[in-house]
Amino acid sequence: MEPDFSAMRASIVSGAPETATALAKQAVAFGIPALDAINQGFVLGMAEVGEQFARRQMFLPDMLASAEAMKAAMSVLEPELMRQGAERPNAGTVILGTTKGDIHEIGKTLVGTLLTAHGFKVFDLGVDVTCDQFVEKAQETHADVVGVSALLTTTMRGQKSVVEALGRAGLRPTLKVIVGGAPVTRQWAQEIGADGYAKDAVNAVALTRGLLEKKVAAGDVAV
Amino acid sequence: MRPKLNLLDAKLVDRILEEAFELLERIGARVGSADAIELVGAAGARIEGDIVRLPRSVVRHALQSAPHEFSLYSRSGQASVHYGGDDVHFDPGSSCLNILDSESQNPRPAMSEDLVRMIQVAEMLPEYAAQSTAMVCSDVPNEIGDWYRLLLVLWYSDKPVITGAFSLGTLQTMISLLVADSGGMAALESRPRAVFDVCPSPPLNWSEFAAQNMVELARVGIPAEIVSMPLAGATAPVTLAGSLVQHAAECLAGITIHQLAKPGSPVVWGGAPAIFDMSTGNTPMGSIETAMLNLGCAQIGKALGLPTHGYLVASDARQIDAQAGMESASSALLGALAGINMISGAGMLDFLACHSIEKLVIDAENIGRARRLLKGVNGSGETLALGTFAQTAWKGDFLKLKETRTLFRQEQHFPSQVIDRTSDPNTPDILARTRDRVHELMQAYERPKIPSAVENALLKIASEIERSIAFEHLPGIETCLTPH
Numbered sequence: 001m002e003p004d005f006s007a008m009r010a011s012i013v014s015g016a017p018e019t020a021t022a023l024a025k026q027a028v029a030f031g032i033p034a035l036d037a038i039n040q041g042f043v044l045g046m047a048e049v050g051e052q053f054a055r056r057q058m059f060l061p062d063m064l065a066s067a068e069a070m071k072a073a074m075s076v077l078e079p080e081l082m083r084q085g086a087e088r089p090n091a092g093t094v095i096l097g098t099t100k101g102d103i104h105e106i107g108k109t110l111v112g113t114l115l116t117a118h119g120f121k122v123f124d125l126g127v128d129v130t131c132d133q134f135v136e137k138a139q140e141t142h143a144d145v146v147g148v149s150a151l152l153t154t155t156m157r158g159q160k161s162v163v164e165a166l167g168r169a170g171l172r173p174t175l176k177v178i179v180g181g182a183p184v185t186r187q188w189a190q191e192i193g194a195d196g197y198a199k200d201a202v203n204a205v206a207l208t209r210g211l212l213e214k215k216v217a218a219g220d221v222a223v
Numbered sequence: 224m225r226p227k228l229n230l231l232d233a234k235l236v237d238r239i240l241e242e243a244f245e246l247l248e249r250i251g252a253r254v255g256s257a258d259a260i261e262l263v264g265a266a267g268a269r270i271e272g273d274i275v276r277l278p279r280s281v282v283r284h285a286l287q288s289a290p291h292e293f294s295l296y297s298r299s300g301q302a303s304v305h306y307g308g309d310d311v312h313f314d315p316g317s318s319c320l321n322i323l324d325s326e327s328q329n330p331r332p333a334m335s336e337d338l339v340r341m342i343q344v345a346e347m348l349p350e351y352a353a354q355s356t357a358m359v360c361s362d363v364p365n366e367i368g369d370w371y372r373l374l375l376v377l378w379y380s381d382k383p384v385i386t387g388a389f390s391l392g393t394l395q396t397m398i399s400l401l402v403a404d405s406g407g408m409a410a411l412e413s414r415p416r417a418v419f420d421v422c423p424s425p426p427l428n429w430s431e432f433a434a435q436n437m438v439e440l441a442r443v444g445i446p447a448e449i450v451s452m453p454l455a456g457a458t459a460p461v462t463l464a465g466s467l468v469q470h471a472a473e474c475l476a477g478i479t480i481h482q483l484a485k486p487g488s489p490v491v492w493g494g495a496p497a498i499f500d501m502s503t504g505n506t507p508m509g510s511i512e513t514a515m516l517n518l519g520c521a522q523i524g525k526a527l528g529l530p531t532h533g534y535l536v537a538s539d540a541r542q543i544d545a546q547a548g549m550e551s552a553s554s555a556l557l558g559a560l561a562g563i564n565m566i567s568g569a570g571m572l573d574f575l576a577c578h579s580i581e582k583l584v585i586d587a588e589n590i591g592r593a594r595r596l597l598k599g600v601n602g603s604g605e606t607l608a609l610g611t612f613a614q615t616a617w618k619g620d621f622l623k624l625k626e627t628r629t630l631f632r633q634e635q636h637f638p639s640q641v642i643d644r645t646s647d648p649n650t651p652d653i654l655a656r657t658r659d660r661v662h663e664l665m666q667a668y669e670r671p672k673i674p675s676a677v678e679n680a681l682l683k684i685a686s687e688i689e690r691s692i693a694f695e696h697l698p699g700i701e702t703c704l705t706p707h
Contacts (some may be wrong), residue, residue: 015628057636061628068623106622186648203461 003032008073012045015051016064017072021033024076034080035088042073046117052203056164063201064106067113073118091119092212095137097129099158104151107181110201114145115215131158138171145208148194150181159171159184160192167193176211180204224705225599227309228560230518231467236526237547239464239519243471244279245429251276252476255319255431257632258438262483277479285479288486291528293446295353295383296414298404298671304352304383306418306446306491306530310563311597312352313555313590314330314385315345315583316571317420318372319358323572323579325658328542330577332361335699340665341570342379350587350594355567356386358578364697367688371395373417375699377404378544378678381671385448385567387420391435394419396688398443403680412444418491418565420450423473425458434480441484444701448491449477450564454506455516457499463512467501467519470494474524491565492524493532505574508537509550517554518561536586537568537575543582543654545571551582552589557594581657584664588641595636 004023005034011019020042027037049066052058058066081087096112098104105127112122123141138146145167150156159179166172176195179188189197196211198204242432252273254260266284269276292307295487304312322333337360345351349389357370363371369389376384377400387392397419405411421436423429429437440447451473453459455466474492481490496516497506508514517533524531535554540546552568558566568575569590570583604610614624621627641657643650650656682697697704 056640059631061622061631065621065628106351106620185646199645 003027003030003037003041005037005044006040009045009048012042012066012073013048014070015062015069016220017065017069020069021076022072024073028076028080029220033086034077034084035086038077038088042070043117043119046114050114050117050205053200054202060106060110061210062213063110070113070117077149088119090121092208093121093123093141094145094147094208095123095125095134095141095143096149097125097134097148098149098151099155099162100128100130101158102150102152102155103127104149104181107151107201108147108149111149111180111204114201114205115208116207118209131161133164134162135169135171135202138166138175139169140214143175144212145176145178147178147180147204147208148183150179153160153183156181156183156188157215159188163193178204178207178211181189225309225597226555226560227562229517229522230561231522236523239467239471239523239525242468243475244282246468246472247277247282247476248279249276250427251379252423252427252429252472254429254434254476255473256429256434256438257481259429259434259484262438262480266479266483268446275476277476278378282475282479283317285482285486286475286527286529288482289478289529290487290489292530293415293489294638295418295446296416298381298384298416298673299600300414302414304565306564307488309525311559311562311566311594312564313536313566313569313586314353314355315341315357316534316575316578317355317357317385317387318569319571319575319578321362321573321579322358323543325661326360326579330541330573332576333358334362335360335371335375337578337580338375339379339699341578341583343668344374344583344661344664346380346382346678347363347668350590351382351569352545353383353385353565354380356384357570359700364692364694366692367393367694369393370384370400370688371685373397373400374681377681378400378673378700378703379670384417385420385565386417387422387450388436391432391439394436394439394464396684399581399684400446400681401445404677405686406677408443413446413494414520415446415489418446418448418489420448420493421477422450422452422495423477424453424579425453425473426462426469427473427476428452429473429476429480433477437477439482441481441488441490444485445476445487446489446491447477447481448493449474449530450534451496451520453494453516455498455512456501457494459496461500463516463519466496466516466521470496470516470520471523475625477531490529491532492520492527492529492533493565494520495534495567496520505539506576508534508540508568508571509539511548511553514554514557517563518557521554521561523565525562531562531568532565533561534568535560535563535566536589537571538582539572539574541577542574543572543585543657547582548585548589551586552592555586555589555593555703556596559597580661581696584657585653588638591636591638601633656705 198207294302295304320329453466459466498512536560538547538550555617569586
């Protein structure tokens with residue numbers, strides 16, 4: 001049985017979690033390596049979603065549905081990946097979370113899904129995350145990037161606190177901090193000493209890649 | 224419910240029509256064509272020289288035979304423009320002499336290549352249901368200037384065309400081109416692709432050319448669109464109501480001539496009324512009163528059950544600026560709310576003296592907004608919000624709901640990148656964004672597939688006439704022709 005990579009890709013583009021789950025299970029049953037199913041099937045779907053979003057052919061509700069489908073496929077394939085002793089090459093480790101007092105998660109979740117699709121190892125701390133939680137997780141995972149989301153002008157200040165807390169913990173020399181959210185601007189990112197800002201999830205992927213390339217160039221990351 | 228704007232109350236509509244009938248009966252219209260005078264004379268008009276006084280029974284009779292609706296067809300045979308009811312369509316403004324140069328943004332005489340580009344851009348924009356013969360090309364001799372525009376439109380477009388002749392001789396050439404394009408007279412009559420604008424001269428004057436034009440168009444069954452142009456305060460009464468009376472009288476006289484030439488021939492109650500600016504002596508197409516006149520005219524036409532046309536979405540600004548946006552946006556919305564069947568004028572600047580491809584693209588955004596407004600608020604769901612809240616309550620994750628994904632495209636209009644919603648301080652300005660969009664549209668454009676027999680027939684008509692005036696070029700087309 002030939003693996004139907006194009007159907008896997010299509011299940012992500014059309015945002016169909018049930019189909020994505022079924023195709024992932026089928027791949028496992030047919031003995032297709034989980035890594036192949038991810039890289040040659042599902043991930044390509046997510047990449048297409050990103051492109052279509054940038055071209056304004058897909059919109060946020062579509063992208064969320066695609067993200068759900070991606071999650072569904074990965075929840076089948078990730079345990080399989082571990083069982084097979086295989087590992088996706090890690091493009092970088094990223095910690096994500098929404099600031100203390102803020103319970104908005106859609107934007108951050110999208111960023112996480114897209115980063116995962118593009119080969120990053122993502123730890124999503126969820127919403128209402130304290131500075132200490134960001135610091136602890138970053139230390140524990142030797143993270144390359146911390147992404148802090150905020151949707152309110154009031155909780156936006158929390159991004160500054162996270163940058164400061166990471167600094168106090170001595171992590172800033174090797175750790176990049178990126179910020180996002182509706183009220184956030186590039187200027188604000190500069191003001192609080194963050195390393196980058198992206199206006200949407202697609203740009204967040206490009207931003208993260210760009211920052212890590214710079215790190216590699218500077219010799220910070222062992223590859 | 225679709226929103227609708229009626230500018231006039233029923234009583235005022237009646238008064239305007241009553242005075243228009245009275246005007247034609249007592250003062251009369253001047254008619255320059257012997258053919259037309261004979262037609263109305265035989266029907267019972269009182270003729271004194273070129274003054275024609277029309278009894279209302281004659282006018283009423285003509286109104287009875289005028290069709291309430293008709294369609295224009297694309298080359299592929301689709302009825303893509305429906306004149307009638309409250310259907311709304313837009314087309315670019317017509318017959319402009321200048322173009323705002325895309326590079327320098329300075330006006331200069333329009334060339335064939337400019338018209339070709341505008342046709343291509345309009346072809347790619349679904350906001351324009353029809354093309355227009357938008358520019359008079361300065362690289363083409365005057366004698367053939369009007370039909371050459373039509374040739375270029377037919378060559379580069381599949382859409383219906385709003386056009387018009389500059390003389391009776393060239394009207395015949397334009398009809399020949401359309402016959403060749405449709406593959407025969409019968410095909411053209413049953414599925415007309417073009418409507419011809421015909422302009423009476425204010426006040427109440429149907430010149431020899433205009434009146435004869437109506438007669439000829441009626442006889443061949445090609446739709447005629449009356450473009451009456453009262454200029455309130457200069458060539459028409461200063462009051463809007465008075466100008467509406469004059470507009471109605473001019474249209475009624477035109478329809479009478481037209482229907483007497485051939486009852487049942489399609490005709491449009493149209494116009495390009497405007498006020499006269501009392502400080503500059505200009506004719507501001509972007510003024511609110513000009514928009515009001517257009518709305519009033521259309522409402523009178525609708526009261527008579529006739530298809531309607533107006534001239535809106537144009538601006539008097541000389542550049543693409545805030546004034547251009549403001550004037551064009553408001554008149555696009557008003558025209559759409561009034562349910563005017565064909566709204567001409569998009570792309571135009573500087574009192575209709577200058578066309579702009581970039582403005583045409585920006586105006587498509589104005590039209591998109593107006594179309595969204597016309598769709599109104601949909602209240603047809605089983606519940607409006609209760610069903611939604613049953614799924615999500617206080618969580619507020621509406622963006623994740625299946626119904627959001629299913630319905631957002633119907634609820635929201637998506638502008639192109641011309642409209643900036645990025646909140647990014649580095650976003651290019653509107654001119655740069657529009658130029659990008661023009662570039663994209665031009666890249667995506669493909670010339671329609673036209674049967675070679677049709678192409679040859681069109682070229683034969685063109686080259687025969689051109690030879691007679693010793694002009695042997697086909698500007699704008701030559702690059703498409705492969706040497707035999």
